[in-house]
Amino acid sequence: MSAYQNMSREELLQLQETLNAQYQDWKAKGLKLDMSRGKPAADQLDLALPMTSVFRQVSDFKCESGIDCRNYGALTGIPEARRLMADMIGTTPEHVIVYGNSSLNVMYDTVCRSMVRGVMGNTPWGRLDKVKFLCPVPGYDRHFAITEFFGIEMIPVPMTENGPDMDMVEDLVSHDSAVKGIWCVPKYSNPQGYTYSSETVKRFANLRPAAADFRIYWDNAYAIHDLYEEGGDKLEDILAACEEAGNPDMVFEFCSTSKVTFPGSGIAALAASAANIEDITAQLAIQTIGHDKMNQLRHVKFFGDIDGMKAHMQRHAEKIRPKFEAVWEVLERELGGLGIGSWTKPRGGYFISFDSMEGCAKKIIAKAKEAGVTMTGAGATFPYHKDPQDRNIRIAPTYPTQEELAMAAELFVLCVKLVSVEKLLQD
Amino acid sequence: MSAYQNMSREELLQLQETLNAQYQDWKAKGLKLDMSRGKPAADQLDLALPMTSVFRQVSDFKCESGIDCRNYGALTGIPEARRLMADMIGTTPEHVIVYGNSSLNVMYDTVCRSMVRGVMGNTPWGRLDKVKFLCPVPGYDRHFAITEFFGIEMIPVPMTENGPDMDMVEDLVSHDSAVKGIWCVPKYSNPQGYTYSSETVKRFANLRPAAADFRIYWDNAYAIHDLYEEGGDKLEDILAACEEAGNPDMVFEFCSTSKVTFPGSGIAALAASAANIEDITAQLAIQTIGHDKMNQLRHVKFFGDIDGMKAHMQRHAEKIRPKFEAVWEVLERELGGLGIGSWTKPRGGYFISFDSMEGCAKKIIAKAKEAGVTMTGAGATFPYHKDPQDRNIRIAPTYPTQEELAMAAELFVLCVKLVSVEKLLQD
Numbered sequence: 092m093s094a095y096q097n098m099s100r101e102e103l104l105q106l107q108e109t110l111n112a113q114y115q116d117w118k119a120k121g122l123k124l125d126m127s128r129g130k131p132a133a134d135q136l137d138l139a140l141p142m143t144s145v146f147r148q149v150s151d152f153k154c155e156s157g158i159d160c161r162n163y164g165a166l167t168g169i170p171e172a173r174r175l176m177a178d179m180i181g182t183t184p185e186h187v188i189v190y191g192n193s194s195l196n197v198m199y200d201t202v203c204r205s206m207v208r209g210v211m212g213n214t215p216w217g218r219l220d221k222v223k224f225l226c227p228v229p230g231y232d233r234h235f236a237i238t239e240f241f242g243i244e245m246i247p248v249p250m251t252e253n254g255p256d257m258d259m260v261e262d263l264v265s266h267d268s269a270v271k272g273i274w275c276v277p278k279y280s281n282p283q284g285y286t287y288s289s290e291t292v293k294r295f296a297n298l299r300p301a302a303a304d305f306r307i308y309w310d311n312a313y314a315i316h317d318l319y320e321e322g323g324d325k326l327e328d329i330l331a332a333c334e335e336a337g338n339p340d341m342v343f344e345f346c347s348t349s350k351v352t353f354p355g356s357g358i359a360a361l362a363a364s365a366a367n368i369e370d371i372t373a374q375l376a377i378q379t380i381g382h383d384k385m386n387q388l389r390h391v392k393f394f395g396d397i398d399g400m401k402a403h404m405q406r407h408a409e410k411i412r413p414k415f416e417a418v419w420e421v422l423e424r425e426l427g428g429l430g431i432g433s434w435t436k437p438r439g440g441y442f443i444s445f446d447s448m449e450g451c452a453k454k455i456i457a458k459a460k461e462a463g464v465t466m467t468g469a470g471a472t473f474p475y476h477k478d479p480q481d482r483n484i485r486i487a488p489t490y491p492t493q494e495e496l497a498m499a500a501e502l503f504v505l506c507v508k509l510v511s512v513e514k515l516l517q518d
Numbered sequence: 519m520s521a522y523q524n525m526s527r528e529e530l531l532q533l534q535e536t537l538n539a540q541y542q543d544w545k546a547k548g549l550k551l552d553m554s555r556g557k558p559a560a561d562q563l564d565l566a567l568p569m570t571s572v573f574r575q576v577s578d579f580k581c582e583s584g585i586d587c588r589n590y591g592a593l594t595g596i597p598e599a600r601r602l603m604a605d606m607i608g609t610t611p612e613h614v615i616v617y618g619n620s621s622l623n624v625m626y627d628t629v630c631r632s633m634v635r636g637v638m639g640n641t642p643w644g645r646l647d648k649v650k651f652l653c654p655v656p657g658y659d660r661h662f663a664i665t666e667f668f669g670i671e672m673i674p675v676p677m678t679e680n681g682p683d684m685d686m687v688e689d690l691v692s693h694d695s696a697v698k699g700i701w702c703v704p705k706y707s708n709p710q711g712y713t714y715s716s717e718t719v720k721r722f723a724n725l726r727p728a729a730a731d732f733r734i735y736w737d738n739a740y741a742i743h744d745l746y747e748e749g750g751d752k753l754e755d756i757l758a759a760c761e762e763a764g765n766p767d768m769v770f771e772f773c774s775t776s777k778v779t780f781p782g783s784g785i786a787a788l789a790a791s792a793a794n795i796e797d798i799t800a801q802l803a804i805q806t807i808g809h810d811k812m813n814q815l816r817h818v819k820f821f822g823d824i825d826g827m828k829a830h831m832q833r834h835a836e837k838i839r840p841k842f843e844a845v846w847e848v849l850e851r852e853l854g855g856l857g858i859g860s861w862t863k864p865r866g867g868y869f870i871s872f873d874s875m876e877g878c879a880k881k882i883i884a885k886a887k888e889a890g891v892t893m894t895g896a897g898a899t900f901p902y903h904k905d906p907q908d909r910n911i912r913i914a915p916t917y918p919t920q921e922e923l924a925m926a927a928e929l930f931v932l933c934v935k936l937v938s939v940e941k942l943l944q945d
Contacts, residue, residue, distance in 0.1 A: 128590070136588040137576060143812070146570040149560075161563040163555070163781040191618050196806040206634050207644060207668065217634065217644045233807075240804045241634065349807075354590040356812040377667045379623040380660075380776075383810065385570070385783040 094430035095515055103512050110509045114462065117502050122463030124499045129281070129441035130490040131350055131407075138406050139352040142393035152388065160384040166375055167368070168360070172387035176360035178397035180314045180346050181328045186362045188371065191382045194347035194359040198308065199237050201343055201361070204374050205271070206241055210304035211340065211370045216243075216271060224308075225263060225273035227255040229444060229472030229483045231281040234274040234310065238474075245474035248273075250283060254291035261298060268301035272308050278326040279313035282472055282485035283444040284437020286324035296332035298341065307333075309344040315404045316350060317439040318412045324438055330362060339364040348390060350441065351404065358387050414488040414496050418443060421500035431511035434486075443486040444472075450481045451510045458506040464499045521857035522935075522942055534939045541889065541936055544929050549890030551926045556708070556868035557917040558777055558834075565833050566779040569820035579815065587811040593802055594795075595787070599814035603787035605824035607741045607773050608755045613789045615798065618809045621774035621786040625735065626664050628770055628788070631801050632698070633668055637731035638767065638797045643670075643698060651735075652690060652700035654682040656871060656899030656910045658708040661701040661737065665901075672901035675700075677710060681718035688725060695728035699735050705753040706740035709899055709912035710871040711864020713751035723759035725768065734760075736771040742831045743777060744866040745839045751865055757789060766791040775817060777868065778827065778834075785814050841915040841923050845870060848927035858938035861913075870913040871899075877908045878937045885933040891926045 098106070146152065152160045154169040167173070168189025177184045190197050209215040216222045224238045228247040238245055246263065248255045254277070264270050275295075277287040287295075295307055309329050317323030333341050340363070348357035361371070394400040419436060422445075426432050434445045447455055453469040460466070467485040470476035486503070488496055525533070573579065579587045581596040594600070595616025604611045617624050636642040643649045651665045655674040665672055673690065675682045681704070691697050702722075704714040714722075722734055736756050744750030760768050767790070775784035788798070821827040846863060849872075853859050861872045874882055880896040887893070894912040897903035913930070915923055 130590055133576075133586060133589075136586070139588075140573075140576070143573040144571050146567075149564060149567070152563075159560060159563070161566075161780045161783065162560075163557055163776075192810045193806045193808075199805045203630060203634060207630060215644075233804075236804050240801070349590075353588045353812060355808045356588065356810045374667070377660075377663050378626045379620045381620075381782045383619045383783045383813070385780060386810070386813070 094428060095511055096430050098515075100516065103516055107509070107512045107516065110505060110512060113505055114458070114509055117505065118462045120463070122498060122502065124463060124491055124495050125465045126487050126491060126496075126499050127465045127467045128490065129350070129487050131354060132410070132490050132492070135407055135410055135489070136353060138403065139393065142352055142389055145389055145392040151392070152385070154384070154388055158384075160388045163380050165384055166379075166381050167372060168382065169384050169387050171391045172358065175391055175394065175397060175400065176346060176358070177362065179400065180311045180344060180362060182330050182344070182362050185365065186330055186368065188361050188368060188375070189382065189387055190359040190361065192355055192357055192359065192386070193349065194310070194312065194345045195233055197359050197361050198234070198310065198345055201308070202237055202241055202243075204371070205304070208374060210306065211366060213304035219269070221269045222271050223267065223269045225255070225260060225270060226474045227273070227275065227280075228474070229282055229478070229485070230274060231276055231310070232467070232471040234308075235474045238274070246270075247474055250280065250285060252285050254285065254287035257291055257294045261294065264298050264300045264305060266301060270300070271302055271304055272306050274308050274310065276310050276312055277329070278311060278324060279316060279437050279440025281312070281440065282442040282483070283435045284440045284442060285435070286326055289327050292327040292329055292332050295329065296336040296338060296341075298338065300341070305341065307342040309342050311344055311346045312350075313440040314346055315401055316407070316441070317404065318408050318415060319438055320405055320408065322438065330364070334364070340366050343367065351400065352390060352393070356386070358383075358390055411489050414493060415443065417493060417496055418486060418488045418500045421497070421504055425501075425504040426507060429508070432507050441487060441489055443488065445484040445486055446482045447484065447507060448482070448511050448514055451507075451514055452478060452481045452484050454510040454513070455503075455506045456484060458510060459503055462502055462506070464502050466503070521855060522938055523857050525942070527943065530939050530943055534936070534943065537932060537936045537939065540932055541885070544932065545889045547890070549925060549929065551890060551918055551922050552892045553914050553918060553923075553926050554892045554894045555917065556777070556914050558781060559837070559917050559919070562834055562837055562916070563780060565830065566820065569779055569816055572816055572819040578819070579812070581811070581815055585811075587815045590807050592811055593806075593808050594799060595809065596811050596814050598818045599785065602818055602821065602824060602827065603773060603785070604789065606827065607738045607771060607789060609757050609771070609789050612792065613757055613795065615788050615795060615802070616809065616814055617786040617788065619782055619784055619786065619813070620776065621737070621739065621772045622660055624786050624788050625661070625737065625772055628735070629664055629668055629670075631798070632731070635801060637733065638793060640731035646696070648696045649698050650694065650696045652682070652687060652697060653901045654700070654702065654707075655901070656709055656905070656912070657701060658703055658737070659894070659898040661735075662901045665701070673697075674901055677707065677712060679712050681712065681714035684718055684721045688721065691725050691727045691732060693728060697727070698729055698731055699733050701735050701737065703737050703739055704756070705738060705751060706743060706864050706867025708739070708867065709869040709910070710862045711867045711869060712862070713753055716754050719754040719756055719759050722756065723763040723765060723768075725765065727768070732768065734769040736769050738771055738773045739777075740867040741773055742828055743834070743868070744831065745835050745842060746865055747832055747835065749865065757791070761791070767793050770794065778831065779817060779820070783813070785810075785817055838916050841920060842870065844920060844923055845913060845915045845927045848924070848931055852928075852931040853934060856935070859934050868914060868916055870915065872911040872913055873909045874911065874934060875909070875938050875941055878934075878941055879905060879908045879911050881937040881940070882933045883911060885937060886930055889929055889933070891929050893930070
């Protein structure tokens with residue numbers, strides 16, 4: 092099929108009629124499908140079921156340091172859980188605090204602590220006139236929601252296949268002391284699935300920030316979430332890189348097992364330099380008596396070690412890879428060569444990023460919704476929900492069944508075609 | 519034995535010699551005992567062991583609203599857990615948000631939210647020159663640590679057997695708009711074990727605060743923690759009382775199962791009016807995707823309902839009642855009639871409050887420590903660790919074994935005697 096841009100007005104009008112008829116047929120089906128959030132499907136959750144019965148006798152509750160994990164204590168996490176989470180993101184246990192069930196909560200808490208108490212002795216942000224964060228776009232909506240909640244000004248920075256535009260990052264970070272942070276999903280970025288290159292990580296580690304309390308918020312959410320057993324993307328260890336560059340304190344790294352074991356019932360971790368860990372622990376001692384150590388131990392008993400965890404992730408991959416491939420097949424078959432959309436083909440993570448023609452994303456999402464398929468809201472991948480070109484759509488293929496997904500994808504491409512034709516007719 | 523105050527200087531000197539010899543004998547034993555924190559003993563934790571294996575099949579994970587508790591969702595908690603926690607504190611489920619593992623964390627979070635975002639549309643406290651909290655004393659050290667962390671000025675209010683000095687509370691709350699809160703442990707108060715009377719609860723509910731965002735921080739930590747099956751203290755429902763008094767929004771109530779199932783692996787809850795719940799949920803939606811619903815469901819499956827939970831608490835009581843009684847026996851036998859100390863005899867909770875002669879608490883605790891028995895730090899039960907009379911000592915009898923406890927109590931009374939004699943000799 093030829094590109095839509097090369098079609099005559101008459102051809103477009105005829106095409107519109109055909110597409111509209113197809114769309115009415117789809118609407119009649121009364122679908123109710125959800126491709127909006129990065130949620131594991133039920134059969135993925137089944138994989139971790141044995142984790143709910145790992146405790147058999149009282150002696151099972153002692154952790155390596157001899158503590159009874161059923162009681163209070165171990166503020167920064169039990170040793171074996173710190174090791175497991177360190178291995179997950181390629182660092183060492185002394186850098187790691189193991190938290191409760193949600194890395195998003197740890198990120199919120201980290202920004203909140205900076206607001207009320209400040210970072211390592213610096214002025215609390217709440218007392219400053221202006222605090223800014225850099226936001227690679229498109230990016231993760233829940234990151235942007237946190238900074239928006241705290242009244243932090245968000246500056247969009249364009250993403251490339253190798254990570255954020257580092258010229259822009261370097262320029263802003265080194266010249267503006269109000270810039271206190273940057274949100275990053277460095278491996279299988281949300282929504283594109285891009286992984287920051289070695290060069291990008293190196294440039295990050297060598298930033299020379301104007302603000303002493305500037306931190307890289309390194310949300311390594313998909314550290315071991317490869318779709319293919321061979322050839323998953325490789326991400327450099329940012330903590331080691333920062334240390335080598337003489338910037339050991341410049342990064343907060345986050346991760347969790349939400350998409351490894353159970354969303355909402357996993358364990359989360361923060362990794363940082365010794366000085367940061369000390370600063371954070373001082374607050375943590377006020378905030379809580381400790382996190383859920385039984386759940387930490389449950390994870391360790393279930394996986395054994397990082398090899399067990401990686402083997403487990405391959406079982407996830409077997410279930411979700413066909414879903415990604417099903418979406419790509421439909422996109423390629425139906426939109427290939429039409430010049431009305433482009434999409435990413437990541438080797439891991441939870442999303443596919445789709446870019447429509449300019450000014451079409453909102454309408455496509457509305458059309459899909461009207462026919463019963465929920466996508467992530469238009470603009471969600473940008474700060475303040477404002478996609479300046481109205482192009483980006485995040486596709487989350489994991490939650491629906493294979494069959495539902497095939498239908499949702501077919502409807503989606505139809506909506507893309509319809510809205511694109513409308514646009515071309517208006518131009 | 520006659521009161522120490524009636525003894526001659528010679529008698530006191532002779533007594534001091536005897537006591538000193540006894541103390542040296544105790545020191546030689548090389549004890550290492552801990553009566554410092556309100557920690558359940560291992561045999562109490564064993565009671566909840568079956569809770570770790572309640573899940574048997576995939577269908578076990580559906581909650582009443584049909585949600586798969588293994589996945590994301592249910593921000594305010596699953597319905598059956600909201601009901602269980604509501605029953606625990608005598609309110610109704612729509613007032614309740616179920617959180618993660620720690621009510622202390624919920625309290626920290628509640629104060630923190632007030633600092634950065636404000637309470638129901640009021641100015642965030644972080645932007646005010648001065649914020650004050652009333653602190654009934656002696657009280658709970660971790661409460662005071664939270665307000666101190668946020669730079670909130672703490673005003674001590676004396677406790678009576680019926681609760682805080684309400685004349686003083688009413689006066690301060692109604693005349694000073696900087697007073698934004700009061701820390702309360704209304705049932706089996708920490709450390710005295712006092713329960714607020716109906717009259718006190720009524721006066722709380724009828725406060726007329728100068729500040730629209732004044733809240734009572736009602737830490738109902740020991741709601742069902744009775745030592746005796748019959749005749750546990752009764753506490754009025756503060757939420758209902760506030761509603762009746764036309765002050766529905768004036769209270770935040772907190773509770774958890776930390777001392778019901780597992781400290782660190784329990785579930786916590788906040789209860790408040792509909793308007794407060796709405797205000798809090800708006801922030802919660804930014805802060806997390808949800809708490810650990812599997813653990814919520816685990817609790818409900820284990821207990822069934824509030825009756826199961828209360829029956830469980832009686833099994834706790836059977837284990838810790840003898841420990842409280844052992845301490846009282848030693849205190850009565852060794853200190854009764856001497857006029858050098860008084861103590862509380864609560865019918866529930868986790869502590870006994872001991873008051874020495876003025877200026878003796880620090881020295882008693884140091885002496886006990888020197889002989890291997892750790893007590894809660896002197897001054898801990900007062901804001902800024904400052905006990906103006908240096909009298910109060912918190913005794914936590916639950917964690918040691920019965921045998922250890924007997925030894926620790928004997929040593930403790932010896933230290934009280936020794937320090938009291940020293941003081942009388944100096945006067």
